Amino acid sequence: MSPAPQTLSRSTLMFPLALVLFEFAVYMGNDLIQPAMLAITRDFGVGANLAPSAMSFYLFGGACVAWLLGPLSDRIGRRRVLLTGALFFALCCILILFTQNMQQFLTMRLVQGIGLTVVSAVGYAAIQESFAERDAIKVMALMSNISLLAPLLGPVVGAFLIDYVSWHWGFIGIAVVTLIAWFGLNKSMPKQQQSVTKKPFNTLFQDFKQVFSNKKFLALGLALPLGNMPLMLWIALSPVMLVDELKLSSFAYGLSQFPVFIGLIAGNIVLIKIMDRFELGRTVLVGVPMMCFGALFLLAAVFVPAHALALILIGMTIISFGEGLCFSVLYRFALMSSDVSKGTVAASLSMLIMFSFFVFIEVGRWLYMQWHLMAFACSCLAFLAIWLLYPRVFLMQVMKERREAGTF
Template identity: 45%
Template sequence: MQKISALTRATLWFPLALVLFEFSVYIGNDMIQPGMLAVVSEFGVDSGWVPSSLTAYLVGGAMLQWLLGPLSDRVGRRPVMLAGAAFFVVSCVATFFSQSIESFMVLRVLQGMGLCFITAVGYASVQEAFEENAAVKVTALMANVALIAPLVGPLAGAALIAHWPWRMVFGLIAACAFVSWLGLIRKMPETVEKPAGKLSVGSVAGDYRALLTNRRFIAATLVLPLMSLPLLGWIALSPVLLMEGAGMSPVDYGLAQIPVFGALIFGNLTLVRLADKVPLGRSVVYGQFFLLLGVAVMVATSLLPPLAAGLGLMAGVSLMAFGEGLSFAVLYRFALTASDVSKGTVAAMIGMLSMGVYAVGIEVFKHGYFSVGPFGYAVLSLACTFAFWRLSRRVVAGAMRDRRDGKLADQPA
């Protein structure tokens, strides 16, 4: 297929349908959280099951990436994506018939699998359907959906639970996902030009082996979680840091998140404006500056009294979030094109490696904070950012050199 070079009303229908599915999946976690107390009350279990809903959802999100990427390489992106969207709708509707906490948690795992279709199939389709600059723009715009969901989801869920039974949350999510499914049926192109049609364990293992032994791909992939870990650490630790440590109220805590997520969204939008004006990769150089500046502010303020330290960390993380917005979509593109292995498999490996680093990294950040306090969190952020800076310089230089020389591992699947 001929790649799309310009973003117009006609060419945006496919990514818009995909964005609506992405939003449905992400909000599928955030909307039900305010209603979990009602869920456990109805099923007659204790509140210890409340956080298990999130755990079950994330377990589902980690289960299928290894399979979906190679599968979509061989049978095509479109049938796999359509099947995934339909499966998500059915798993949400099935919640209306759940009669126990155990069946509810099984459905949460199944719903969480929707995350796999986004990362291993949807994002690969965008990268293949659009030319490079256009793909970076679309990826940056889609990334904002993941940021809006945790802001809108809990509020919308709380408002709905106040007037309707908790199962209606899943009815609304299913309706949104169904609309996205209809849009994908009408507008999603098939981006795999010659589907092989057969999934071989040996060939899949060979592809993953090739990626794991490709040092350039590993470096291009690792820069993504290294860059994002300080922000994820903030998401995980800021309730304790701001409410328990700095004495903020829940409302003040919520307001303190606006500069952080607002900076990330602004960074993504700035990248969209820069994509056609500067060489691809230049925005990462700009982003590196804001990441280094932000972590310097964090370290400098982390030993102040609790409230001042909390505000200083918030300011530093906001600067880092802006830098991440300038960089993430471009670095994801560089990782995806660092190998000539089929893009579905590459996208799946990027997702699995990133998830592994995130899981370990967040635990390390928790230990650092509870052992040393805000200074421990700031120092770990500094370590991640320094490692990112060293590694990303090499990744960006190599990727930009390839583009100048016409060497690009971005062949059709």
């Protein structure tokens, strides 16, 4: 018999807190390193245009193994896969210290990306199974706020490492945090889970076929990378945009991230505070138009270069606030849009999100090198416009079905 979903309490929060510490380490694996990428490219004797590739390869590596880790956790348990994955990620953080050129460095970034899938395809599925619907969304939003310390602290710590020590120490610190998270997970993660399947691995293709042939899953799954892409492009391109072109110092670059990610934290807090008062999904219908409004500030920065930095930061802060209102709700809807085992559905979501990020960031990097801020602003507007044209229709359909079923 499956264990009943838990309610939020001090004791039940210990597992999410341990998981979010691991998630924090995984995010620091990107956010701490991004400000160091210009120094790393110089160390390896390559152009600054390869700096965003450290992030896209990280995401691509996560997407490459999602097909295996999610279904594996369905069959042998989330706990075993999550604990093993955390140890493997810590090992990768040590091995990258020995890379000798950019090719080796990007290869290790690809392998490190497995940590992203361990969190998203295994850890998130365990959270969704452990808590009732609205509690699970609140836990995800709370985890998001804690994990956002990574993009807040990462650029500042990364800038300090560049100026005073070496980028190598960043990976050592990430490995240490990961090991602390592993001990917390080993102690607090439930030993039981809801969906342990005895299906053989030769049914894997049929499971994924069933998930990806589900139009509702595809629409709600694509809603996540489309809505997240402005912030992901910002993380990938802001070192080049702010340091290389606007000539900010590394420390000023780190400080410039604060309003953007404080906006995201504020959006998550508002979601937690108001979601019980409204129909589930209503915050998304407010958040995405708000993000479109923020993207207009990015476009304005193209035509008012004297105030470009201020307009960019205002626009990105509004966008990130809107994203905070959306992500946790959309993730729950997408995960529950298919009846297949949740590890497989979460893996499908991870692949869809990370492959989309990899392609969109690499295309965005190329466009930015050609048309700079105009390409960034127009790309953000385009992603949000596609969201309004396609996923929004399916979101409205899901909300209608929930109203008819009496589930709000």
